[in-house]
Amino acid sequence: MPVPPIDAALLRREAESYEARAVVEPARTRGLRLVLSLIDLTTLEGGDTTQYVRALCRWARAPGPGVGLPPVAAVCVYPVFVATARAALIGSPVRVASVAGAFPAGQSPIDVRAAEVAAAVSAGADEIDFVINRGVFLAGRRRQVREEIRVLCHAAGAATVKVILETGELGDADVIREACDLVLDAASSARGAMTDGAVFLKTSTGKIAIGATMPSTLVLIAAIRDHVRATGVRVGLKPAGGIRTPDQALAYLVMVRETLGESWLRPELLRFGASSLARSIVATITRSEVPS
Amino acid sequence: MTGEAPAWALTPTQVAADIEIASRQRLFIGGRFVTPRSRRHRDVVAPATGMTLTRLTDASGADVDAAITAATAAQRGWTRSARLTPLLRLADRIERDPTLAILATRETGRPIRAATGVDTPLAARITRFNAGWADKLSHLVRGGNAPRSAGVVVVLVSGHAALLRVLWAVTPALAAGCPCVVKPSPHATLACLRLAEIARGADLPPGVLNVVTGGVKTGEALMTHAGARLIVISGRHATCRRACQGAAARTSPVVAEPRTPLTHVVFEDAALDQAVEAIVAGPEASPLASAGLGIRLLVQEPVREEVTARLLDRLRARRVGDPLDANTDIGPLPATHHAVAIDDMLESVRTAGGVVRTGGDPTVPRPDGGGHWCPPHLVTDVPAPDALAHAEAGGPFWFMDTFRTTAEATTLAGDARALAVWSDKSARLFAVTETLAATTVWANTLPQIDPAAAGMAGVRRFLR
Numbered sequence: 001m002p003v004p005p006i007d008a009a010l011l012r013r014e015a016e017s018y019e020a021r022a023v024v025e026p027a028r029t030r031g032l033r034l035v036l037s038l039i040d041l042t043t044l045e046g047g048d049t050t051q052y053v054r055a056l057c058r059w060a061r062a063p064g065p066g067v068g069l070p071p072v073a074a075v076c077v078y079p080v081f082v083a084t085a086r087a088a089l090i091g092s093p094v095r096v097a098s099v100a101g102a103f104p105a106g107q108s109p110i111d112v113r114a115a116e117v118a119a120a121v122s123a124g125a126d127e128i129d130f131v132i133n134r135g136v137f138l139a140g141r142r143r144q145v146r147e148e149i150r151v152l153c154h155a156a157g158a159a160t161v162k163v164i165l166e167t168g169e170l171g172d173a174d175v176i177r178e179a180c181d182l183v184l185d186a187a188s189s190a191r192g193a194m195t196d197g198a199v200f201l202k203t204s205t206g207k208i209a210i211g212a213t214m215p216s217t218l219v220l221i222a223a224i225r226d227h228v229r230a231t232g233v234r235v236g237l238k239p240a241g242g243i244r245t246p247d248q249a250l251a252y253l254v255m256v257r258e259t260l261g262e263s264w265l266r267p268e269l270l271r272f273g274a275s276s277l278a279r280s281i282v283a284t285i286t287r288s289e290v291p292s
Numbered sequence: 293m294t295g296e297a298p299a300w301a302l303t304p305t306q307v308a309a310d311i312e313i314a315s316r317q318r319l320f321i322g323g324r325f326v327t328p329r330s331r332r333h334r335d336v337v338a339p340a341t342g343m344t345l346t347r348l349t350d351a352s353g354a355d356v357d358a359a360i361t362a363a364t365a366a367q368r369g370w371t372r373s374a375r376l377t378p379l380l381r382l383a384d385r386i387e388r389d390p391t392l393a394i395l396a397t398r399e400t401g402r403p404i405r406a407a408t409g410v411d412t413p414l415a416a417r418i419t420r421f422n423a424g425w426a427d428k429l430s431h432l433v434r435g436g437n438a439p440r441s442a443g444v445v446v447v448l449v450s451g452h453a454a455l456l457r458v459l460w461a462v463t464p465a466l467a468a469g470c471p472c473v474v475k476p477s478p479h480a481t482l483a484c485l486r487l488a489e490i491a492r493g494a495d496l497p498p499g500v501l502n503v504v505t506g507g508v509k510t511g512e513a514l515m516t517h518a519g520a521r522l523i524v525i526s527g528r529h530a531t532c533r534r535a536c537q538g539a540a541a542r543t544s545p546v547v548a549e550p551r552t553p554l555t556h557v558v559f560e561d562a563a564l565d566q567a568v569e570a571i572v573a574g575p576e577a578s579p580l581a582s583a584g585l586g587i588r589l590l591v592q593e594p595v596r597e598e599v600t601a602r603l604l605d606r607l608r609a610r611r612v613g614d615p616l617d618a619n620t621d622i623g624p625l626p627a628t629h630h631a632v633a634i635d636d637m638l639e640s641v642r643t644a645g646g647v648v649r650t651g652g653d654p655t656v657p658r659p660d661g662g663g664h665w666c667p668p669h670l671v672t673d674v675p676a677p678d679a680l681a682h683a684e685a686g687g688p689f690w691f692m693d694t695f696r697t698t699a700e701a702t703t704l705a706g707d708a709r710a711l712a713v714w715s716d717k718s719a720r721l722f723a724v725t726e727t728l729a730a731t732t733v734w735a736n737t738l739p740q741i742d743p744a745a746a747g748m749a750g751v752r753r754f755l756r
Contacts, residue, residue, distance in 0.1 A: 004561070004563055004595075004598075004716075005561070005716045006563050006566065007736060010563070010566035010570060010737070010738070011565075011566060013569075014566070014569045017573065020405070020409070021302065021618075021619050022302075022305050022619055023303075024302075024303050027301065027302050027303035031300055034300050222565050229601065253300070257300065257301075257609075258609040259605075259609070262299070262300065265300055
C-alpha cells in the first residue's frame with residue numbers, strides 16, 4: 001500500500017501537544033538521567049585533537065563525577081579519532097560511534113565512502129553514522145541512493161548503522177517520509193535478517209541550520225512504527241542537531257513514549273545526538289540535587 | 293516486548309485550584325446575587341471525587357419571574373451606543389480569568405489542560421466576535437434602518453461545554469440588544485454564575501445578563517413565561533425536539549441547537565496519521581463539534597486495518613485521570629447517569645456483535661473516591677446508523693464502520709449534522725460536502741467551531 005500523504009499543519013499541532021506536557025519531579029530528574037544515558041556525546045569539529053577526544057571520553061564514562069550519573073550511550077567522533085576513543089573507553093559500557101562515508105554531504109565516490117566506513121569499523125567503531133546523498137536523492141535517482149545505502153551497510157559489517165537523512169535539506173514531510181522508507185527498505189535488503197536496533201534513522205548532521213525538529217522526528221517515528229508493523233523488526237531513532245536544553249530533550253522523550261512506546265526508551269533503540277546537551281543536563285541535575 | 297525496558301512515566305501534577313466555592317449558590321438577578329425564593333435545592337457532586345461540591349437552588353416560578361422582570365426592565369437602557377464597550381471588556385476579562393477553567397474542571401470533570409488551553413481562549417473569541425456586531429447592526433439589513441431587538445431571550449443549555457454554548461447564544465443576543473436569562477444544566481452552573489460576576493465587573497448594566505439555576509421544572513417555567521420573547525435551547529437532540537414540540541402551545545419562538553455526534557469520513561488517500569490524531573484529540577480539542585458525545589467514524593475499506601491499528605495505538609497513550617492534572621487527556625464521566633447509559637450502550641453493542649477495544653495509558657493513576665472513570669474505547673463492527681444512536685450515550689467512545697465508494701460514504705453519513713472529511717483529493721471532498729445535509733463540514737482539519745464561520749446567522753435571529 002502506498003504511503004499516505006502527510007499534513008504538515010496537523011503534524012506541527014501534534015508535536016505541540018507533546019511539548020505541552022508538564023514534566024514535574026521526580027519524573028523530570030528521572031527523565032533527564034534517562035536522556036543522559038541515551039546521548040551520543042558528539043564532537044565533530046575541524047579542530048578536534050586526540051587530547052580533546054580523550055578528555056571527552058573520560059567525561060562520557062562518568063559525567064559529573066561524584067553524583068552517580070549514568071555514562072552516556074556512546075561517544076561520536078570522526079574516523080581518525082576512533083582508535084583514540086576505543087582506547088579511552090576500554091572497560092566501560094560506552095560505545096564508540098563514528099561518522100563516516102564522506103560526512104556531512106556524502107558527495108564522494110561510493111567506493112571512497114565505503115572504504116572510510118570500513119576503516120572506521122576496523123579501527124574499532126561499534127556504530128557508524130552515515131549520510132544519504134541528498135543531491136542524488138532530490139534529483140530523483142532513488143535506485144542509486146538505495147544502492148549506496150546497501151554498499152555502506154555492507155561496509156559497516158556487524159556495526160550498528162545510523163542513517164542520517166538530513167531532514168532540514170529534504171524540506172517537505174512527504175519527502176522525508178519517502179527517504180525514511182527508502183532507507184529502511186535498502187537497509188533491510190542489505191542486512192538480510194535485520195535485528196532490533198541494528199539500524200537507526202537519524203534526523204540530521206548538526207552541520208546545517210535546521211537540525212532535528214519535533215514534527216520532522218514524528219515523520220521518522222511514523223516510518224519506524226509502520227516498519228515494525230510490517231516486519232516485526234524494531235528500528236532505532238536518533239534525533240540530532242539543535243537539541244540543547246533539558247526541556248527540549250524531555251519533550252522528545254514524551255513524544256517517543258507516547259508514539260513508539262515505553263520499550264523504545266533505551267539506548268538500543270533511542271539516541272540523542274548532541275554536543276552540549278549532556279553538560280547542561282548534568283548541570284541541571286547536580287544543581288537540583290545539591291543539599292540545601 | 294522485553295521486560296527490561298526502563299520505566300519512565302510522567303509524575304502526576306496538580307494545578308493550583310484552591311478557589312473558594314460557596315456552600316450554597318445564589319441566583320444572579322438584576323446585577324447581583326440574590327437569595328432565592330425557592331426552598332428547593334440539589335447537591336452538585338464533583339465527578340472526580342464523588343464529593344458534594346456545593347448546593348444549587350432549583351429556582352421556582354417566582355424566581356424565574358423575578359429574573360424575567362429584571363431582564364425586561366434592563367431592555368430600555370441597553371441601547372446600541374451602550375453595548376460595544378462592556379461586551380469587548382467582557383471578552384478581555386474572560387480571557388484573563390483563570391477561575392472559569394478551574395470551576396468547569398471541578399464541576400464537570402473537563403481536563404484542566406483543555407479548559408485552560410481550549411475553552412477559555414475560545415470563550416473570549418466568541419465574545420469578542422459577537423461584541424463587534426453591536427455597532428454594525430444597521431449594516432445587516434437593506435435600506436439602512438436599524439433593526440429592533442427581539443426582546444428578552446431565555447437560554448437553556450445542557451451540561452457539556454456549557455460556558456461555550458451559553459456564550460454562543462448570549463453574546464450575539466446581547467449585541468443585538470436582547471437582555472438574557474440563562475439557565476445552564478444543573479451539572480454545569482458554576483462557570484456560568486462566575487460569568488455573570490465577570491460581566492458585572494465588565495460594567496454590563498444590571499439585568500442585562502441573569503443566571504438562574506435548576507432542572508427541568510425551572511426550564512419549563514422559563515419557556516412558558518410570557519415575558520420570554522425568544523427561547524434558545526442547546527442540548528441533546530431529544531431535548532431540543534421536546535422543546536420544539538411544546539413550542540406550539542406557546543407564543544414565543546424556539547431556536548434549537550441540538551448536540552449531535554460528530555462523524556468523520558476517512559478516505560483511503562487521506563493523511564491517515566494526522567486524521568487519526570485529530571479524531572483522537574477531538575473531545576479535548578474541539579469541544580463544540582464533538583459535543584460531549586461519542587464519535588462516529590466511516591473508514592474506507594482498504595485502510596480499515598491501518599486506521600484501526602493507528603487509532604488503537606493513539607488511544608492507548610491517552611491519559612485518563614484527575615482532571616486537575618495538567619497532563620490528563622480524558623477526565624471522569626460527567627455525571628452518574630452517564631455511567632448507566634454507557635453500560636446499556638455497551639450491552640447492546642455486544643449483543644449486536646460489535647467488537648469493543650479499550651485504550652488508556654495504564655501508568656496513569658486514577659484518584660481514589662467516587663469518580664466514574666472510563667478509558668477510551670474503540671468499537672468496531674457496528675453499522676453506521678446504529679453508531680449514531682450509540683454515540684448519544686456520551687463518554688470517550690469511537691464507533692467505526694466502513695464504506696467502499698464515495699456514494700456509500702454519503703449515504704451512510706447522510707444523517708450527520710457535523711461532519712469531518714479526510715481525503716487528499718479535493719474532488720472527493722467536494723463530492724461529499726455537496727450531497728450531504730450536514731450543517732457544518734470540515735475538510736482535512738481539526739473540527740473546530742469558529743465564531744466567524746457562523747457569521748451573521750448568529751446575530752440575525754435576535755433581530756426583528
